[in-house]
Amino acid sequence: MSFFGFDTTLPKDRGHPLAAPGFGQVQDPFAHLSQGANNEHDDAIDFDDTYDGLGDHLDEAGDDFNDDTFGGGPGANRQTVGKDFDFFGRTAEVSDAIEEEQLRYSRAHDLKGTSLGRNQVAPARTGYEKYQALEHVSDLQVDQNLWGEPEPQYQQPVPARKMMSLDEVEALMKSQKKHAIPVNQQQVVSREPTRTTSGYSSDTPYPDRSTAPLSQIPSQGMYNQHVSVELPATLPIGSQSHQHHPQHPAIFQGPDHQALPPGLASSQRSIAQQPSSHRMSGQQMPLNPQQMLQISEAGREEFLKEEAKRAKRNHKIMLLSKDNGLMTPQDKNFITRMQLQQLMAASGSANDQDPDATLSEDFYYQVHRMIRGGPRTNPQQPLSHFAQTYLFQTGSRHNNRKANRGADNHLQRMEQQVQRAVEAAKAKPKNKQLVIEGSLGKISFGNSKTPKPLLNIKRPDHAETVSRSRGAHKEINTNSRRAILKDIESIYSSLMKIEDEARKEPPLPTGAASEPGIVEQHMAWRSGMQALNEKLWSALKVLEPIDPTSSVPHPFIAMLSFSKGKKVIPRVFRHMSSEQRVTILTMIVIHLDVLDVVRLGQLQPGETHLPTASREAIDLFSAAVTPSLFGYVSEAPLYNIMGLLGLILDRVHVQASAKTRIGLSILTMLTSRAILIRETGATDDGEWQQWTQLYNRLFDVLEPVLSQIFPGSFNSGEDVYVWQFLAAMGSGASPEQQQRLVIAVKDRVMETVTQSKTLPPDMAAQRLGNVNLFMRAIGLDVELLG
């Protein structure tokens, strides 16, 4: 509700008036078109068009109680109390009374300086005395006639124009063409002398004002009021004749720059555009008012638009620039280096110049990617095979990877860029501690690679450690678990060195054309490999003297009792010479019954299954060690086989060994190899005679236990290795021996055949197939038993 009839809405509720200048003002880019259409009339101001009509919206209701408030009754001197009640005048009437009250108060409180108080009051009144005498407050209603005169210096706000639709714009443009031509001619005539005589130099903005287009004058005031104040004086009286022209949509929309001759218009535009070209530098100063005057209306509009943009941008820059200079260039460099290093670490980048460093830093990932990157046919690949893959592919894949890196080119570039920074950081000796002068403590730093040490234990000298451990080594039982594990680790460390070296193998010298440098390089590599090989060989401890009386097993055999000792064999074999291999094989064969897999591989009375641990050990041995041995045996000549078999018969408890999977498979390995050699005819009869003697000895030793070499139950289906052994034996046996073989295992054969009838077809076929291995070897078939 309005109390005094005012608009009670708060300014913020009203929003920014559309007509008022400021950011809220919508610029109508087509305004000049409509202006152009009415070009001949725009030299006058039409009040109807300029009056914003706000008065019409005033709430005139709700003043019913004004009379009660201000003492005016109906019919009473309504003339004196209007809406324009003079508060000051009325208050001045009673000001004497107020003053008296004030004096009385001050006297009652006996204030000091009453005279001063009086003096203070007195001047407050001066200057307003005339109001005191004022009995009649004149009606301050605005005389409408006042507005009859055009007063362009008091700019009426531009009425909020509704934006024209596209159709309207088109219509205007069309109509404008018809209108424009005659107007143009008129203006060109009037302008021509101005331009030719003085141009647009800054000291004479409008040398001849009377010839300046009238339409421009009011619009100048729109932007620069203090300049335009003087302009009304120059306005021709004739302009008034148009002042009430009803169909003026917009008076102050500026003249039509299109109506100007094209040359002129373009020159003006170029002035206006100049600032825009400098805008980016942010150094463009706003034109001074005089310069502003020279630019045409349209140019100015454009300029002001640019100016607004520039101001906005500068404001933004200003907001952002409050943090300028917060970091020094060194700080920025530091941060950048940190980020780049992070990036290097995250991308797992290969430091192309030093693949070895990367490999040692990031060994698992790099190698894993090389191995698993390729297609892996069988996820259940045995470890030995797997390790083989790993070794073979390490060298070649590495090179491929470098070549295939075109895809992540950007990363590569980044790396190159980073490299210098990183290397510089590496080169600089890192100070791990900071001792601030005067402080008691010290600050130690750490990074991801060298974490901050929580404990600082001083290590004894390396030499000291070695000597002490060597001394201790003598004392400790060489067979102690810890010692064996350490021995295995030393094998691994020399093995890894040899593998690293093997990866670095220089290209083989090719023919006569090869450079001496390459040959030299190769020779150096060879000798290096040789040294490493010797180191590995000594680490294996194969040649430690065998003490048959000792209760402790040979160190090499002791190492084989650990799973990682078994796992190392295939990797070691790859770097062993043929003699070294046969030595290892001999060591294993001599200690066959001491091997943990043989010792623990026999079923104890009452057991149907081996303990899980020994079963796993046996699986691992047959997966890791046996293939390596077999790899050698399958190429060995007969006399080697004979030597090995002779050793077994002489030094090993054959019957016990034959009851285990590993023992039996080694026997199978040797006998089958001998038979293969015989079949290929690569032996002479004398050798074969010796072999037959050995074979007969073996047969005689094993015959009593042939029925006991089968593992526990039939159902396990694990007896395939036994049938393989029997097949190997059978194929090398004489007819008489074959007879004895059949008799020995007859029960087992029959049992398996009958059992298999109750089994599902595929399992039955598998079992019968196993038996058939043996049956076929002696010229029989399970079908005959059917």
Add this chain to the structure above:
Amino acid sequence: MLFFSFFKTLVDHEVTVELKNDIQIRGTLKSVDQFLNIKLDDIQVLEELKYPHLSSVKNVFIRGSVVRYVHLPAASVDTALLEDATRREAASQAAKPR
């Protein structure tokens, strides 16, 4: 760098991360960094009834320091290689002057 190197090979494998506050989160390992911060995708909280507030979470970033265990998919760990990598790490640590 061994663990970082190791976990990088497990990217895109499903792992279960056990946090020090006993929450176990299973998800696809998306990323890991040198601090062993872990990013998991398509996560699922074990014992979801106990941690209902996590039932709508789809991916997480776990700060490395709050991880107690990471349960690994055994099939994607190459133990032989890991052993070697460990040996190398130990060797380089020993070689490094303190």
